[in-house]
Amino acid sequence: MRPFTYTRAKDVAAAVTDIRANSEARFIAGGTNLLDLMKIDVMKPRHLVDITRLALDTIEETDEGGLRLGALVTNADTAYHEQVEKRYPLLSHAILAGATAQLRNKATDAGNLLQRTRCYYFYDTDTACNKREPGTGCSAISGYNRNHAILGHSEHCIATHPSDMAVGLAALDARILVTGPQGERMLPISDLHRLPGNTPEKDTNLGENEIITAIELPPQGFAQHFTYLKNRDRASYAFALVSVAAGLEIEGGVIREARIALGGVAHKPWRRPEAEAMLRGKKASRENFQPVADAYVQGAKGFEHNTFKIELARRSIVRALMTAAKIEE
Amino acid sequence: MEKNTTASVSKEKISLTINGTEQQLEVEVWTTLLDLLREHLQLTGTKKGCDQGQCGACTILLDGNRINSCLSLAVMHDGSEITTIEGLAQGDELHPVQQAFIDHDAFQCGYCTPGQICSTIGLIKEGKAKTVDDIRDLMSGNICRCGAYSNIVKVVQEALERSQQA
Structure with missing residues (x-):
């Protein structure tokens, strides 16, 4: 690891001040992704601001009846939190589908959202990668691209976002609380991550010196009808080829609300609200789920090694919705 | 600045x-x-x-x-x-999980074993593993290249049962 300097911030304001005062600085909390990337020279910060002492490590009730997850709560403490398990089991399942127990004990909720892609070429400093070194080209487009995007990619980058938690949060319409030099703001999780376009080096829409302080879960947790379906090459500790977070609100067999977010297919969790709306007022059934699945992958384009993911996504959506609706055939 | x-x-x-x-x-x-x-x-x-x-x-x-x-x-x-x-050991007395690794022959080269043992102790403390499949999933952060997994799972199972009796 390259040498760097270090400060330990005592509160959010000090953290924002420290990150601005040092060039090429990064926040560090769990460190499970950043230190890994620093060891192999993919990320080369010259200064780290330790934010683990900030008072952002609690889960609290919100006035609207939801939960606020402090940015520094670990993934394990979130997934196993009594209220999360009870009211947002979709989120628990999504978190526990990712990483290992050791990593989840250390990784924080905000850090999970800000982890970098696991594109093989992003990790391999001997190859071209527009995300790692803008302007060098994308090795994945014509290389081995099994875990790459089928939706929303650009000619500059076909990387996927690796987080399972983010996919669960996308289905829950979570909100991200952020503090920066200009003060606080809140953004929907759908606006946190971005598509690669011409600037794949940018994973998110956060400002340079902004820090995530919390994640808010709205009251609707879909605790009755949900599933997190993850397809991967190993039974455990592998990133998703295609994952589906599905939540349904069903009354008398009729769907009142449907949420579907896909992981492993794009640079961000993939939602299509207009396709979800197709299910409103409909009966929960395979016949009604199929057109939604078709709509979700509309415009998908695969590459040499990942075209199978288009059909996999389509079938996974139907299966996830069937599971969430508790329909057995 | x-x-x-x-x-x-x-x-x-x-x-x-x-x-x-x-x-x-x-x-x-x-x-x-x-x-x-x-x-x-x-x-x-x-x-x-x-x-x-x-x-x-x-x-x-x-x-x-x-x-x-x-x-x-x-x-x-x-x-x-x-x-x-x-x-982990108290003097010459091994921690029960250490002893269980020996009793069940749950290693070959032994390089992964200290990590496996600490991980097992962590797993027991977390209290989330209920089934053999849970054990396999929650121990997936520890790789054994000799492939001693089947005996490692037995150790974790036994250690879990013992901790529930205690």
Whole structure:
């Protein structure tokens, strides 16, 4: 690891001040992704601001009846939190589908959202990668691209976002609380991550010196009808080829609300609200789920090694919705 | 540069309680817990496998929780309690999980074993494993290249049952 300097911030304001005062600085909390990337020279910060002492490590009730997850709560403490398990089991399942127990004990909720892609070429400093070194080209487009995007990619980058938690949060319409030099703001999780376009080096829409302080879960947790379906090459500790977070609100067999977010297919969790709306007022059934699945992958384009993911996504959506609706055939 | 920022450092004095003994240490800020244990304190029972958080050979207990020491900066854990494989036995009496690894022949080369043992202790404390499938899933952060998995699962099962009786 390259040498760097270090400060330990005592509160959010000090953290924002420290990150601005040092060039090429990064926040560090769990460190499970950043230190890994620093060891192999993919990320080369010259200064780290330790934010683990900030008072952002609690889960609290919100006035609207939801939960606020402090940015520094670990993934394990979130997934196993009594209220999360009870009211947002979709989120628990999504978190526990990712990483290992050791990593989840250390990784924080905000850090999970800000982890970098696991594109093989992003990790391999001997190859071209527009995300790692803008302007060098994308090795994945014509290389081995099994875990790459089928939706929303650009000619500059076909990387996927690796987080399972983010996919669960996308289905829950979570909100991200952020503090920066200009003060606080809140953004929907759908606006946190971005598509690669011409600037794949940018994973998110956060400002340079902004820090995530919390994640808010709205009251609707879909605790009755949900599933997190993850397809991967190993039974455990592998990133998703295609994952589906599905939540349904069903009354008398009729769907009142449907949420579907896909992981492993794009640079961000993939939602299509207009396709979800197709299910409103409909009966929960395979016949009604199929057109939604078709709509979700509309415009998908695969590459040499990942075209199978288009059909996999389509079938996974139907299966996830069937599971969430508790329909057995 | 703005005024009133915290002074940047590349070395820092920290205090860690390692296997029950409080130690005052001065570390370069880029030193991982794993390198601190192995290179500075000669506690080489904790192993460096991949150094990327993938193999679990470096698993230790940090304030009672299993973590990958290779992906942890020592400086960030000032004030913490660390337990490594060296801290488990009481004198000549092995920790029950250590003894169970011997009884069940749950290793061959032994390189992953300290991590497997610390991970097992962490798993028991978490109390989330109910079935053999849970054990396999919750131990998936520890790789054994000799393939001693079937006996490792037996050890974890036995240790879990014993902890539930206790």
